Amino acid sequence: MTSTPLRVGLLGAGTVGREVARALLARGAELTAADGSPLELAGIAVRDVERARAAGLPGDLLTDAPAHLVASADTDVIVELMGGDEPARTLIAAALDAGKGVVTANKHVLAHHGEELEAVARRAGAALRFEASVGGGIPVLGPLATELAGNRISAVRGIVNGTTNYILTAMTDAGRDYGDVLAEAQAAGYAEADPSGDVEGHDAVNKVVILARLAFGVWLAPADVTTIGTDGPGAGSPGITGVGSADIAAAAAAGLVVKLIAEARRDDEAIVAAVLPTAVPAESAFGRTAGVLNRIEIEADPVGTVAFSGPGAGGPATSSAVLGDLIAIARGLGSTWAGLPPARGAR
Ligand code: NAP
Ligand code: HSE
Numbered sequence: 001m002t003s004t005p006l007r008v009g010l011l012g013a014g015t016v017g018r019e020v021a022r023a024l025l026a027r028g029a030e031l032t033a034a035d036g037s038p039l040e041l042a043g044i045a046v047r048d049v050e051r052a053r054a055a056g057l058p059g060d061l062l063t064d065a066p067a068h069l070v071a072s073a074d075t076d077v078i079v080e081l082m083g084g085d086e087p088a089r090t091l092i093a094a095a096l097d098a099g100k101g102v103v104t105a106n107k108h109v110l111a112h113h114g115e116e117l118e119a120v121a122r123r124a125g126a127a128l129r130f131e132a133s134v135g136g137g138i139p140v141l142g143p144l145a146t147e148l149a150g151n152r153i154s155a156v157r158g159i160v161n162g163t164t165n166y167i168l169t170a171m172t173d174a175g176r177d178y179g180d181v182l183a184e185a186q187a188a189g190y191a192e193a194d195p196s197g198d199v200e201g202h203d204a205v206n207k208v209v210i211l212a213r214l215a216f217g218v219w220l221a222p223a224d225v226t227t228i229g230t231d232g233p234g235a236g237s238p239g240i241t242g243v244g245s246a247d248i249a250a251a252a253a254a255g256l257v258v259k260l261i262a263e264a265r266r267d268d269e270a271i272v273a274a275v276l277p278t279a280v281p282a283e284s285a286f287g288r289t290a291g292v293l294n295r296i297e298i299e300a301d302p303v304g305t306v307a308f309s310g311p312g313a314g315g316p317a318t319s320s321a322v323l324g325d326l327i328a329i330a331r332g333l334g335s336t337w338a339g340l341p342p343a344r345g346a347r
Contacts, residue, residue: 006330007042009075011066011091012082013052015189016105016132017044019319020079020326021057031323036330043069045082070095077329079322080104083193089113096126101329103322105132108197111206115219118343121335128335129325134160134207135294137317138310139324144214144298145338151300153215155265158296159289160207162313163191163198164240164260169290172248172257190292190313201227201239204262204275212264214337215298216271218344220264226274233258234277243277251279257287265299285309 013021023031024041032038045066046052053059063069070078070091078095080102082088088109095102097120104110110117110133121128131141135158144153159165163185170176170184182199185191197203205225212220227238233251234242240260251258256279264273280286285307289295294312299305311317325336337343 004037005040006037006326007040007074007076008326009042009069009072009078009095010044011069011078011080011088013044013046013055013057014081014083015315016318016322017079017081018055018057019315020081020322023319023323025058031327033327033331036327036332039326039330042075043072045069066091067094070100071098075100077101077103077326079326080106080109081322082106083108085109085112089117092117092128093120096120096124096128099124099126101127101129103129103132103325103329105130105318105322107133107203107206107210111209111222114210114213115343118219118335118337122342127329127333129328130210130336131325132318132321134210135296135308135310135321136162136292136312136314137320138294138296138308138312139321140296140308141210141214141336142338143308144211145336145340148298148300148303148306149339151303153266153298153300155263155299156208156211156215156296157261157263157265158211159259159286159294160211160262160296160312161198161201161204161260162292162294162311163195164201164204165289165294165312166190166292167199168240168243168248168258168260171243171245172252173290175245185292188292189315199239199241201260201275204239204260205273208262208264208273208275211262211296212271212273213343214340215264216266217341218271220271220273224273226276229276232277233279239275240277247277252282254279255282256280257282259286259289261286
């Protein structure tokens with residue numbers, strides 16, 4: 001344990017970032033591990049400084065220049081919670097290149113640039129942690145890389161998008177209208193800035209790419225993940241956009257419910273992945289996974305099947321995973337992939 005604080009530069013103070021900022025400001029001492037450095041919030045980058053100040057964030061920490069926070073000699077670790085592709089990709093790479101640890105919840109940037117970012121992190125010897133990028137508050141990537149490291153994994157499958165599960169649950173249980181429920185999920189902070197990423201399945205694709213990296217040691221191309229089924233509910237449309245009340249009623253008549261299921265599995269030595277609306281038994285573990293909850297099952301040898309479930313989206317739940325990663329960096333625990341070998345192309 002060292003008393004020198006780890007100075008945190010926070011990029012983004014929206015749904016997730018503001019929860020992380022509040023926790024660091026209100027509970028900093030409590031978040032200090034017995035064998036880790038204390039955490040100190042050193043700066044917060046947003047686009048609209050006045051709006052963030054009005055929301056109660058301390059004015060002296062706010063800036064609209066995230067690159068300055070990354071380059072600053074006054075930050076040791078960067079937490080990226082802005083979302084999207086650029087400038088997030090460049091900022092994460094710059095922080096890693098400068099030897100700073102990075103925590104991110106940005107599944108898009110990891111799924112599309114993970115191979116490059118892993119290579120930068122390994123070359124620079126800097127930690128890249130991203131537990132919050134899959135399953136919101138559910139610990140699943142860490143266990144894949146650590147407690148399950150002695151297994152050969154054959155499949156990972158799950159409900160990994162809270163927004164679509166919230167919508168499908170409300171359509172199934174209450175016959176609610178798709179558009180009304182989507183608006184509710186947006187208001188609750190579950191949906192992406194552009195919710196087409198949720199309902200068309202792209203967010204779940206990004207998550208299955210990240211799960212596959214930890215489970216199988218490869219960064220799949222998101223474009224190679226199937227999102228349009230040829231039969232079953234919603235066939236012919238991406239994600240849940242083609243699932244209508246007729247599909248839900250037909251499933252119910254057979255004792256089934258429709259869920260958006262993401263899966264990556266070994267097929268001989270190839271890794272194949274898909275994100276498709278799937279009718280599952282209503283009384284199964286996936287069938288009972290309701291609302292914003294997520295559930296991820298891992299099939300592995302010798303352990304058999306293990307499952308992780310819990311809140312899959314929302315600011316408070318997601319901040320739990322971000323804070324856990326920050327504490328891990330303060331304890332010197334390295335990257336999310338822990339002792340796993342470099343992914344193909346990331347040496
Ligand atoms: P959000 O509410 O839209 O917040 C984004 C924040 O980033 C805002 O403070 C925004 O500032 C700031 N920002 C965006 N672009 C910026 C730029 N170019 N320069 C400076 N600041 C910028 O997003 P969120 O829901 O918190 O999500 C953040 C990340 O976590 C995303 O990658 C998302 O996919 C991921 N995630 C979200 C959840 C969830 O449940 N919400 C769960 C898991 C992972 P302004 O407010 O001033 O525009
Ligand atoms: N939009 C995402 C979801 C946020 O609904 O699951 C959590 O990653």
